[in-house]
Amino acid sequence: MQETPEAKKPQWAMVIDLDRCTGCEACVVACHAENNVRIAGEEEAARGRSVNWIRVERYLEGEYPDVKVRFMPVMCQHCEEAPCEPVCPVYATYHSDEGLNAQVYNRCVGTRYCANNCPYTVRFFNFFPAQWPEPLWKALNPEVSVRSRGVMEKCTFCIQRIRKGEEKAKDEGRDVRDGDVNPACVQSCPTRAMSFGNIADPASEVSRLSKSGRASRLMEELGTKPKVIYLNRGE
Amino acid sequence: MRSWKVISVLIAVAIVSVIFLSGVIGKPYEPVQPIAFDHWLHTSKQPDPNQSDTDPAPQLKCEDCHEHADKSRYATIPNVSKCMQCHETMKTDRPEVQKLAAIAARSEQPAWARVYWIDKSADVFFTHKPHIRAGVDCAVCHGPVDQMHRVRREVDHSMGWCIECHRQKKVSVDCSICHR
Numbered sequence: 001m002q003e004t005p006e007a008k009k010p011q012w013a014m015v016i017d018l019d020r021c022t023g024c025e026a027c028v029v030a031c032h033a034e035n036n037v038r039i040a041g042e043e044e045a046a047r048g049r050s051v052n053w054i055r056v057e058r059y060l061e062g063e064y065p066d067v068k069v070r071f072m073p074v075m076c077q078h079c080e081e082a083p084c085e086p087v088c089p090v091y092a093t094y095h096s097d098e099g100l101n102a103q104v105y106n107r108c109v110g111t112r113y114c115a116n117n118c119p120y121t122v123r124f125f126n127f128f129p130a131q132w133p134e135p136l137w138k139a140l141n142p143e144v145s146v147r148s149r150g151v152m153e154k155c156t157f158c159i160q161r162i163r164k165g166e167e168k169a170k171d172e173g174r175d176v177r178d179g180d181v182n183p184a185c186v187q188s189c190p191t192r193a194m195s196f197g198n199i200a201d202p203a204s205e206v207s208r209l210s211k212s213g214r215a216s217r218l219m220e221e222l223g224t225k226p227k228v229i230y231l232n233r234g235e
Numbered sequence: 236m237r238s239w240k241v242i243s244v245l246i247a248v249a250i251v252s253v254i255f256l257s258g259v260i261g262k263p264y265e266p267v268q269p270i271a272f273d274h275w276l277h278t279s280k281q282p283d284p285n286q287s288d289t290d291p292a293p294q295l296k297c298e299d300c301h302e303h304a305d306k307s308r309y310a311t312i313p314n315v316s317k318c319m320q321c322h323e324t325m326k327t328d329r330p331e332v333q334k335l336a337a338i339a340a341r342s343e344q345p346a347w348a349r350v351y352w353i354d355k356s357a358d359v360f361f362t363h364k365p366h367i368r369a370g371v372d373c374a375v376c377h378g379p380v381d382q383m384h385r386v387r388r389e390v391d392h393s394m395g396w397c398i399e400c401h402r403q404k405k406v407s408v409d410c411s412i413c414h415r
Contacts, residue, residue: 100411104414148356167364170365
């Protein structure tokens with residue numbers, strides 16, 4: 001690979017302002033619709049096998065009636081030092097030059113080492129073939145593959161939208177900028193708690209927000225260097 | 236009993252070798268099309284100056300009919316109305332053109348047999364647009380279609396073949412460029 005074009009590659013990152021998150025779960029619904037994420041069902045969910053590329057964690061603080069509810073959307077953190085990557089024996093998960101933690105479904109042999117090594121539990125295994133009751137399979141997104149049985153799946157930062165945005169920027173003969181790429185969760189967030197963009201570009205919104213005093217990363221102490229940055233909630 | 240085994244093995248070997256030698260295996264895929272559309276006739280045929288009125292040579296370019304190749308994921312097979320733009324008046328005496336006209340009159344499309352495709356299980360999201368814009372000739376991936384009377388699958392679209400070209404052209408070989 002050449003040095004120069006890679007240096008210019010965008011580095012995708014997301015900033016989530018927890019002060020704005022109302023826990024409405026619109027992002028979860030949008031993600032399911034966009035990425036053909038199957039509905040595991042009640043029985044499977046009870047076994048801890050529910051599939052949600054993004055989930056909204058809920059924390060209750062204090063005693064009734066002084067209860068504070070805090071929400072936190074958690075998806076694949078696209079760690080720069082991802083614990084899932086070195087454990088894959090077949091290189092099905094790897095780090096792309098755009099800072100994405102990519103999952104190649106064709107390569108995956110289903111060892112599930114990656115999910116076991118992920119501190120954020122954001123990887124999901126297809127124990128069964130995905131089934132889409134009539135007529136829901138007609139609503140599948142043609143831009144995204146439907147994962148087969150025996151492979152691991154996870155948030156891709158809506159790579160299909162990233163490719164589309166990059167293509168658009170290329171057609172217009174410019175670099176990617178804010179607004180070119182919006183993953184489904186970011187697009188659907190009613191309070192605009194999430195923003196997505198190129199953190200390598202100092203003018204981008206994510207780059208600006210990541211320098212905020214409230215910025216922190218999930219389980220930073222593990223040294224995974226996540227690409228999702230949370231802006232802490234004020235008291 | 237032993238001789239029976241030997242004979243049956245010999246027969247099996249004979250059948251397999253006959254199949255191989257007859258050329259059934261390894262012959263390029265060449266489906267029969269509902270209308271015997273001749274690519275050579277429409278693209279490469281040279282006009283005969285003496286018979287230019289009765290035997291025209293349209294000399295079309297690929298993108299004249301597959302007009303979305305540089306704009307979208309699919310090169311697209313033209314709508315039958317595109318064929319009828321010319322064949323409303325041209326060569327209406329030919330049986331194949333009459334078949335086409337009959338399909339157009341019913342507002343239907345010919346059920347063209349696909350020659351190249353990617354299996355859905357491959358999870359490949361190929362897009363024509365960037366390849367055309369990068370100046371890749373159609374023949375690189377589709378073979379000399381302009382010399383074919385009936386289209387054959389002359390190029391093997393395997394992943395190794397894609398990667399080889401991507402490496403030569405120094406474009407990304409990141410998995411997630413195609414697989415997602």
